[in-house]
Amino acid sequence: MNPTDPHNSEHRKNIVQLLRSHGISPTVQRVKIASTMLLRPQHLSAEQVLTLTNQTGRPVSKATVYNSLGLFARKGLIRELFVDQERAFYDSSTHPHHHFYNPLTQEICDIDPESVSVNLNAQPPADTEISGIEVVVHLRPKQ
Amino acid sequence: MNPTDPHNSEHRKNIVQLLRSHGISPTVQRVKIASTMLLRPQHLSAEQVLTLTNQTGRPVSKATVYNSLGLFARKGLIRELFVDQERAFYDSSTHPHHHFYNPLTQEICDIDPESVSVNLNAQPPADTEISGIEVVVHLRPKQ
DNA sequence: CTGCTTGCAAAGGCTTTGCAGAACA
């Protein structure tokens, strides 16, 4: 059995557990969407998730994909990325890490965590605390 | 004469020069929009720029505000910020600096440049070079 | 004159919502 096959039952069982552990009830559609998202480390737009998810089996509606991705992000299962104005991207890795972004190709890729460090000594404004740090390194074609 | 009055002629002359030096022909509307934007260090949405610009004198259309802000950003006169999916923000300071962002209040504020440092040793992907680094520190209400 | 700019309205693209039916507990 191919362990990366999103349709094998072991993978499916892990996804169900993962959803439950994040307080998300594992409906058929949510499991399918989460399987697509979490198959490998990747950065996908909602539209891409929709397309990939619907390559097999019973299709999931666009509204459900958008709503589920929003839910997953709120529950901390995936991370929502704000790299440009065009569309949201969703990152299957939630551990702290940063990104290169090429606006021309709309490609996002992780920066090796070893090679970037952010040092912050500033106090957050009154009555607020830091919920996350996002570093986006914008790229352009050389020359 | 109040030197911060956006309608005094000295300020206006500086704006015209500034636009010219960025390769932007200084039409009446663009000077008005740039005056609003550059009056002080600030972070404004297009809608806010529209409202502020049209508080005095002959109104500028929404399309012209959007197009001009896009032009200014492309020419390096202001900086476009990608902090959330809702809308773009424009920053009147173009020198490298980073931001706190409170998604609940939609407030952006600068982080004291002294108190944040980013160390990047990663090589950008092939045939690309770094065009800018954006650090956004997301905030949430304390507790 | 000739090309750039404006401004209105309309279109466009991404995302959310209303609501009826289906699934679930």
Add this chain to the structure above:
DNA sequence: TGTTCTGCAAAGCCTTTGCAAGCAG
């Protein structure tokens, strides 16, 4: 049986564009 979830279509919002009229050089 009551609550939650889905999915279609429609609406909503920010932003861009088409095009005719205006302005600048």
